[in-house]
Amino acid sequence: MLRRPPRSTPGRTLFPSPPLFRSPPLLGEGRVPATPPSPSSPGHRFWARGECPHLLTPPPQALLTLQLRGCSHAFPPAPPAPKFTTHGLAPQSPIPMEVSECSLSDDTLCQAFSDVLLDVEDVDEEDASDPSLCSSYVKDIYKYLRQLEVSRSRPQYLDGQKINGNMRATLMDWLVQVQLKFRLQQETLYLAVAVTDRFLQDNPVSKKLLQLVGTTAIFIASKYEEMFPPHIGDFTYVTDYTYTKLEICQMEVKILQALDFGLSLPLPPHFLRRISNVLEMDFQQHCLAKYLMELSILDYDMVHFLPSKTAAAACCLALQLTGYEWCGFMNRINLITLISLQAIKDKYASSSNGKISTIGQLNSSWLWDLAQPLLK
Numbered sequence: 001m002l003r004r005p006p007r008s009t010p011g012r013t014l015f016p017s018p019p020l021f022r023s024p025p026l027l028g029e030g031r032v033p034a035t036p037p038s039p040s041s042p043g044h045r046f047w048a049r050g051e052c053p054h055l056l057t058p059p060p061q062a063l064l065t066l067q068l069r070g071c072s073h074a075f076p077p078a079p080p081a082p083k084f085t086t087h088g089l090a091p092q093s094p095i096p097m098e099v100s101e102c103s104l105s106d107d108t109l110c111q112a113f114s115d116v117l118l119d120v121e122d123v124d125e126e127d128a129s130d131p132s133l134c135s136s137y138v139k140d141i142y143k144y145l146r147q148l149e150v151s152r153s154r155p156q157y158l159d160g161q162k163i164n165g166n167m168r169a170t171l172m173d174w175l176v177q178v179q180l181k182f183r184l185q186q187e188t189l190y191l192a193v194a195v196t197d198r199f200l201q202d203n204p205v206s207k208k209l210l211q212l213v214g215t216t217a218i219f220i221a222s223k224y225e226e227m228f229p230p231h232i233g234d235f236t237y238v239t240d241y242t243y244t245k246l247e248i249c250q251m252e253v254k255i256l257q258a259l260d261f262g263l264s265l266p267l268p269p270h271f272l273r274r275i276s277n278v279l280e281m282d283f284q285q286h287c288l289a290k291y292l293m294e295l296s297i298l299d300y301d302m303v304h305f306l307p308s309k310t311a312a313a314a315c316c317l318a319l320q321l322t323g324y325e326w327c328g329f330m331n332r333i334n335l336i337t338l339i340s341l342q343a344i345k346d347k348y349a350s351s352s353n354g355k356i357s358t359i360g361q362l363n364s365s366w367l368w369d370l371a372q373p374l375l376k
Helices: 044-049 060-068 106-117 135-148 165-182 186-200 207-225 232-238 245-258 268-279 283-298 307-321 343-347 365-375
Strands: none
Touching (some): 135 268, 165 207, 165 283, 186 207, 186 245, 186 283, 207 232, 232 245, 268 307, 283 307
16 A cells, blocks of 8 residues: 655645755655556656656756856756666666867967966955956056057157147146046046047147147047046137137147047056055055056157057066166156256145155166166
């Protein structure tokens, strides 16, 4: 006589959904009955098909997750359903597990072995919990930026034009003042400088239109970088209404067409933050590197240097001035801008920048000896 299955009690179901690789639940009590259950029994439909209810296939969420990770064969297939005989379960042959076809790239393997053999500290490990910092692919981002920065301005691109390096330096000094007045981001200033240089190298302009080019460049950069860019009327105001809104709009169209709307440029601040993080620079060293790097935008002879090299040189010089040993990365830097224009010096003399432009190390004899060959 068949034993009646027990009634369901609170907190227990007759056929629960077991996790993977769990021992099979029992129909009723004890073991699976060898004789067919009654048609009214819940286990009759499994018996009729020769299946057991505990053998479940992997949930679709697990398979989807593995497929998204590129490991579509990492999960072992579900074993076939065992067949029942009059004496119980039929013997099953062992099923070999499939080997995962997930293979790591050569770059990943080389990076992994380099970190172990060279004992390199992962500076992004602490940022893994913050998804906004993109620590899992930050190296790929900077690798892409290094590929983009090769399209820089040509050296001495003003040769044969009506404007010269001194006029350009005056324009850049004025752009720094505009940035301070409107409280724009650092990226906005550097993008305006890059847009101006890239436009002037292929489009000669007169002295009268040079300020219009700079004004329009920072207007374009503010719309690209700022969350709340200034109105076009504000830019006509800072030029003392020398140029009208229509002239700025017309120059904007001309610049964007000349650059083919290519505004996604790697900038020195992008690399400076990365280098500062790797070198674990303190606040004073970071501000000093920012100050030295911003002085480079005034120098016409440095327009063709890559942004990554400019940022690295500024960090190297900042470490040297604050007592670190000379790393030998950069063997020359034009420091004539330290005594020429005042906008950047006044900017970094504020307390928000640690009054870094007033430190005594900037007047050291070592620094002047380094710049002496370029002052002749």
